[in-house]
Amino acid sequence: MDGNAAVVLLLVLAIASSPLTGASLTKKPNFVFMLMDDMGWGDLGVFGHPAKETPNLDKMAADGMTFPDFYSANPLCSPSRAALLSGRLPIRNGFYTTNAHARNAYTPQVIAGGIADEEILFPELLQKAGYKNKIIGKWHLGQQPQYLPHKHGFDEWYGAPNCHFGPFNDKGSPNIPMYRDDHMIGRLYEDSEFMINHTTGYSNLTQQYIEEATTFINTQAAADTPFLLYWAVDATHDPLYASHDFLGTSERGLYGDAVRELDYGVGVILAAIKSAGVEENTLVMFSSDNGGATYAKTTGGSNGPFLCGKETTYEGGMREPTIARWPGKIEPGTISRQLGNLMDWFTTSLDLAGIELPQDRIIDGISLAPALFNNTPVDRPIFYYRGNEMMAVRVGMYKAHYWTWTNFMVDIDKGIDYCPGEDVSNVTTHDQVNNTATPILIHLGRDPGEKYPIRSGTAEYKQAMAMVRPVVDDHKKKMVPGKPALNKCDKAVQNWAPPGCEALKRCLPVPAHNEVDCTWGH
């Protein structure tokens, strides 16, 4: 070994042995965060789906790091996404309701609220530091103009503010608009390029979202600008869709077709990052916003061995299929035992970009740098909320259910079942059950399916709860709930006349305001 080689080796060892931080990176890294919609933990081959139809994601895992213990901050889309972007639990950032106890709330078209200006989203801070930021797909942090992406840190946007389920004509409610950046360019179901065919399941949207991603990556790489791409695609959310090349190709049916097209998209985007020459400087993370929609039966995602799904605070509702990739920085084929959370994308990106965290508020996300670069998990709890209630907490391998609730029997009788075929004594409950005095305790290592609560009289129970209770007490003591943003609904706030409708001559008449309390069924 000559002298130069020895110096290089020492440098390599030095980098390998300490977590990367913004200060240690010579260049600001790029971030590509891929967030799926209602995809379950068990939908990927690498997470055990028997169809094994996700070769690109499985390869991403083999080339990167898999996080089997990664969570969303909420079992529903809007609060989950607001938490991801703000680094804070929905109870803090306002994405919850106080209209009813422990109810999941989100941002349908009638929602009056949205993300508050006081909330700091990490793209805002990246933008100030010179980043170019783009969101592709679903926003879901409020659809009134003041809540839209370009007001909250994104330079570019291609996608829709709300879910893509109905309406399908402009009667009663306006169709959901598609945006390019800060203006509407058409509406779902109205314009042929934004069509979703409910009969065939055909739509070209995922292909558009893939192309938008590669164009953005190539443009920023050519300009040598650091960038954030937030790829928030929604083909696995009802109504499912796929393009012609993927329709009918999955053994799983239309849901699998959508998964296959998204998996293909991941492959295309990873290839674009490589061909654009920024692979060595780009952290890619993949996850989902909440658990698979088990109530959708054979047209929803799989939560693998976990109990229940979306809308619930069981593992099936909040554990997410998460993979990170960064060639040269993350060791290939590694498994992280980090208890991760989508809120960590906030803290991790700021850390790696060398940007100081906001000091005036509690941030719930942690930097994943020690996990990503040294495979050293950082101790932290996971809180499982529904609306204004902390339902459960995970500390280490123990999960304590302070409240349990699957859904009302009256809903199940109507066919809406969040735990179909599953009925676990004392764990799944058809009323909101307050277990605060004696929480239902699960060891998630021995019992990932949450079927066998540890008896409350045992030494293990006492020891575990002695560890859990102070964590909960501390959390509750410091908790100052934000102003609830999801309490008020108003038909007038819908997308009747979004920015840009004048140029298109497609503004619809806005009805009179009539703000009422939103009602949330679950």
Place this chain on the structure above:
Amino acid sequence: MDGNAAVVLLLVLAIASSPLTGASLTKKPNFVFMLMDDMGWGDLGVFGHPAKETPNLDKMAADGMTFPDFYSANPLCSPSRAALLSGRLPIRNGFYTTNAHARNAYTPQVIAGGIADEEILFPELLQKAGYKNKIIGKWHLGQQPQYLPHKHGFDEWYGAPNCHFGPFNDKGSPNIPMYRDDHMIGRLYEDSEFMINHTTGYSNLTQQYIEEATTFINTQAAADTPFLLYWAVDATHDPLYASHDFLGTSERGLYGDAVRELDYGVGVILAAIKSAGVEENTLVMFSSDNGGATYAKTTGGSNGPFLCGKETTYEGGMREPTIARWPGKIEPGTISRQLGNLMDWFTTSLDLAGIELPQDRIIDGISLAPALFNNTPVDRPIFYYRGNEMMAVRVGMYKAHYWTWTNFMVDIDKGIDYCPGEDVSNVTTHDQVNNTATPILIHLGRDPGEKYPIRSGTAEYKQAMAMVRPVVDDHKKKMVPGKPALNKCDKAVQNWAPPGCEALKRCLPVPAHNEVDCTWGH
């Protein structure tokens, strides 16, 4: 490219484009078949266990071929193993009972029967062709002397004839003997080297089974003798055990400790195959004898997203975690859609060894050569039996339950539950339900968890059953059940005085014969 290189390339292409057969192999291949005991489909990282504690098996899958649709021939140990070795369904080879309808039967110590001399086991045929064969671990094809491995094709044996649960002293019943080849060398729970500590879970047996395997491989490789190693280890069967280095190391508890030690053993054995220089000439396959024992709650295996477990004909009872590895012959990281069965190990090994199949009987196993070497699945049905009843059949993606039965409510009330926390309308049933007129139909692609039967009036139902019924009719028409070997029980046939007990001076007095009908609870 010079001429020689072109010839080599052409040869390589020729080999790559046609399935290997015995005729095309220049040398008889070795077979290492690893069969786990009560390990579930979902226990391996590569099959989605969230603990991801099987790095060697996950690596084996990355280096080889994964079979997500691989089955046992029965949801219980003895019939499954008899089918594997005979290539025939238990209803043909006699490993079933007619004492009660649709009851699972096996070979406890009191069983009078065992594998019939008329059954041809594939080691017998390999032996005649010059192979050296060894079984390590659990035999389970009958414990009377005439049924033991050396009478049925194995040159060597290190292990026990029965399950390793009780008795724990020689009162009432003799302790289970440990054999070396054709003679007893001690008894479980009596001799310190064969101890299983019920309090700590300690036992050194897996370490012994690993060492026996590597010694055998090295010896045969050095002698240049083709060999079969049947590694039938049992640490994941109740009572669970692990050695000191593994006890307490898994987040899953003792079950996970056992899995981790077996995974370690797989790594050691694969390394031994390589270091012995026979890697390029050895087919290694890994699987399990039946589904995870869900009734064991937190001390049993995981069946991932599948319904129920061991003892049942739902997917959780019979789908097995299966991996094949053969560097240079099997393309790394491939997934096979083959509907496979443990009985295929019979046909595949004979095919690859260039040995003609028996022509005087129906063989249910198929050669996996097209799947292994060309990734071309062969169309074939899967039959799910309990005892003397065909409960279900899989044809393509469709599974039709002709009979359903989980277990009696009276057992569940006693805490014996094969589908804990699972209760699927019309699918899980607490009586033996005859659906033959209108089978319960499942599409396993859209519904791997068997929760959403396809309605019988639909076009899909009619089309699918039009495909399924002829397969079942043909199967039943050709079915000539073998003489049931698991009907009679007798306390006198127990391991009182196994071969070799005289030399050890450890023969026990044999009680008088009293043959009675065996009773089978499930």
